[in-house]
Amino acid sequence: MPEMLALDALTVSYGPVAALKGIDLVVQEGEAVALLGANGAGKSTTLRTVSGIVRPRRGGVRYRGKDIGRLDPGEIVGLGVAHCPEGRRVFAGMTVLENLKLGASRRRDEAGVRQDIARMEELFPVLGERRQQRAGTLSGGEQQMLAIARALMSRPRLLLLDEPSLGLAPLLVETIFDTLAELKRQGVTLLLVEQNARVALDLVDRALVLRTGNVVASGGAEELKRDPQVVEAYLGGGR
Amino acid sequence: MNVIDYVFQQLVNAVSLGSLYALIAVGLSLVFGILNLINFAHGDMMMVGAFAALLLESAGVPFPLALLGGVVFGGAAGFVMERAAFRPVRGAPDVTMLLTSLGVTYILENLGILLFSASPRNFPLPVWLGHVYKLAGGRITFTNINLLTLVFSVLAFLFLYWFVTRTGVGLGMRATAEDLVAARLVGVRVNLVVVVAFVLASAFAGLAGLLWAAQVGVAYPLMGFTPMLKSFVAAIIGGFGTIEGALLGGYVLGALEIAIVAFLPPSVSPYRDALVFALLIVLLLFRPGGIINVRREVKL
Numbered sequence: 001m002p003e004m005l006a007l008d009a010l011t012v013s014y015g016p017v018a019a020l021k022g023i024d025l026v027v028q029e030g031e032a033v034a035l036l037g038a039n040g041a042g043k044s045t046t047l048r049t050v051s052g053i054v055r056p057r058r059g060g061v062r063y064r065g066k067d068i069g070r071l072d073p074g075e076i077v078g079l080g081v082a083h084c085p086e087g088r089r090v091f092a093g094m095t096v097l098e099n100l101k102l103g104a105s106r107r108r109d110e111a112g113v114r115q116d117i118a119r120m121e122e123l124f125p126v127l128g129e130r131r132q133q134r135a136g137t138l139s140g141g142e143q144q145m146l147a148i149a150r151a152l153m154s155r156p157r158l159l160l161l162d163e164p165s166l167g168l169a170p171l172l173v174e175t176i177f178d179t180l181a182e183l184k185r186q187g188v189t190l191l192l193v194e195q196n197a198r199v200a201l202d203l204v205d206r207a208l209v210l211r212t213g214n215v216v217a218s219g220g221a222e223e224l225k226r227d228p229q230v231v232e233a234y235l236g237g238g239r
Numbered sequence: 240m241n242v243i244d245y246v247f248q249q250l251v252n253a254v255s256l257g258s259l260y261a262l263i264a265v266g267l268s269l270v271f272g273i274l275n276l277i278n279f280a281h282g283d284m285m286m287v288g289a290f291a292a293l294l295l296e297s298a299g300v301p302f303p304l305a306l307l308g309g310v311v312f313g314g315a316a317g318f319v320m321e322r323a324a325f326r327p328v329r330g331a332p333d334v335t336m337l338l339t340s341l342g343v344t345y346i347l348e349n350l351g352i353l354l355f356s357a358s359p360r361n362f363p364l365p366v367w368l369g370h371v372y373k374l375a376g377g378r379i380t381f382t383n384i385n386l387l388t389l390v391f392s393v394l395a396f397l398f399l400y401w402f403v404t405r406t407g408v409g410l411g412m413r414a415t416a417e418d419l420v421a422a423r424l425v426g427v428r429v430n431l432v433v434v435v436a437f438v439l440a441s442a443f444a445g446l447a448g449l450l451w452a453a454q455v456g457v458a459y460p461l462m463g464f465t466p467m468l469k470s471f472v473a474a475i476i477g478g479f480g481t482i483e484g485a486l487l488g489g490y491v492l493g494a495l496e497i498a499i500v501a502f503l504p505p506s507v508s509p510y511r512d513a514l515v516f517a518l519l520i521v522l523l524l525f526r527p528g529g530i531i532n533v534r535r536e537v538k539l
Binding site (some may be wrong): 051052054072074075077078082083085089090091092093094098101102103105108150151153154 | 379410411413418420421422429
């Protein structure tokens with residue numbers, strides 16, 4: 001499998017505070033990889049660096065063989081990397097349809113965009129029903145679906161997801177992760193940040209555990225599910 | 240003159256003044272929504288529009304074309320202002336941009352004084368524009384300038400509505416105003432959005448400037464500053480950073496000013512501005528987000 005994304009000794013700081021202290025990570029095409037870890041471990045920072053919102057201090061971000069560490073977020077979206085941010089960040093004052101159109105900001109093929117809007121409304125029927133409603137009036141789960149659909153509108157090869165289960169009822173989490181599994185089957189490469197390690201490990205092939213800006217464990221999903229340390233820290237071990 | 244006629248006459252005046260405030264306020268709000276910048280130089284785009292129209296007309300250009308020229312020059316000035324003054328300091332703390340806008344104001348106003356002198360110049364109008372319409376046996380009057388102001392403002396607002404709901408750049412503009420980071424993440428061309436916002440805002444201010452000059456009959460380099468400050472107030476009354484809020488606030492402010500002059504004793508009129516600002520303070524005490532209650536969240 002060809003390499004989709006490679007982080008090479010990536011170091012990122014917010015001012016004097018180091019958020020990532022030399023992360024190495026390779027994601028192959030078609031793979032789903034999760035970043036696990038506590039708050040402040042550097043999971044979100046990793047995604048933000050890949051999508052260009054945060055600049056690396058040292059080290060490289062390579063996407064399909066191309067160094068993207070200095071590109072603008074818009075250019076990176078244009079290359080096929082979509083970032084579905086933490087807290088959904090849908091445009092609350094704009095309609096569902098407008099949010100979807102904005103997801104296609106870097107595309108010029110209007111016919112294709114219209115097709116994809118129809119596809120999204122098929123994938124998430126509730127978005128079709130609420131097409132003219134302001135995104136701010138949607139429930140949390142619906143907003144998460146919209147955020148994912150908006151990211152998909154750019155036709156990404158690599159989809160970055162930051163805490164898609166955050167604040168959602170278990171049933172909705174299941175719906176969202178079923179959709180992600182479907183996307184994975186369709187060949188979208190996924191890099192997922194998730195607090196809910198249990199659902200994450202059911203979806204992904206591999207995972208890395210981050211602690212204070214370092215990778216402290218990594219391995220196949222099944223292997224990590226059995227790792228006593230991971231179970232203790234992230235899977236509610238001892239119960 | 241009976242009461243109804245009088246009220247109606249004041250309504251005509253209020254709509255006419257409110258349209259101008261709304262035109263200016265919308266531009267302030269557009270730029271603020273996107274950059275968090277209170278652009279003091281916005282008022283000077285009124286001068287640019289008014290003087291462009293005035294000079295074109297003096298050079299024998301027909302009035303409709305001179306009017307168009309004023310709008311185009313206003314927009315062009317906005318383009319230059321963004322490129323020359325604001326783009327270089329983008330990303331700097333908000334206060335840097337605020338100070339930059341004050342600097343631009345001083346440069347433009349003094350440039351205006353240098354070029355046109357500080358004394359007011361007559362704004363030449365075709366005779367037909369001064370035509371007075373009389374309703375109710377002459378008790379209600381309005382002129383073609385009033386009509387022109389209303390028609391052009393409404394056209395401008397309709398254009399803006401079309402632009403922000405139907406074009407890609409317009410959608411990007413609203414998205415950027417709501418959440419800059421999310422807009423960048425979906426690939427909105429923020430640089431383009433910013434420059435278009437400045438051009439639109441300045442073209443609107445240019446239009447407001449020439450209509451203002453047409454209403455009062457004169458243009459002068461400092462003509463934009465006070466209307467700009469008041470429109471800023473209007474935009475806050477309505478709900479700052481939103482288009483609807485700016486429109487609403489503009490008309491509310493126009494109506495308030497006219498009402499104070501029209502319905503309170505003449506001795507109060509000189510305190511018109513003080514009263515308006517006092518009402519504003521009271522309003523904001525009870526409704527900090529303005530009439531449409533904008534809640535701005537600061538996101539990283």
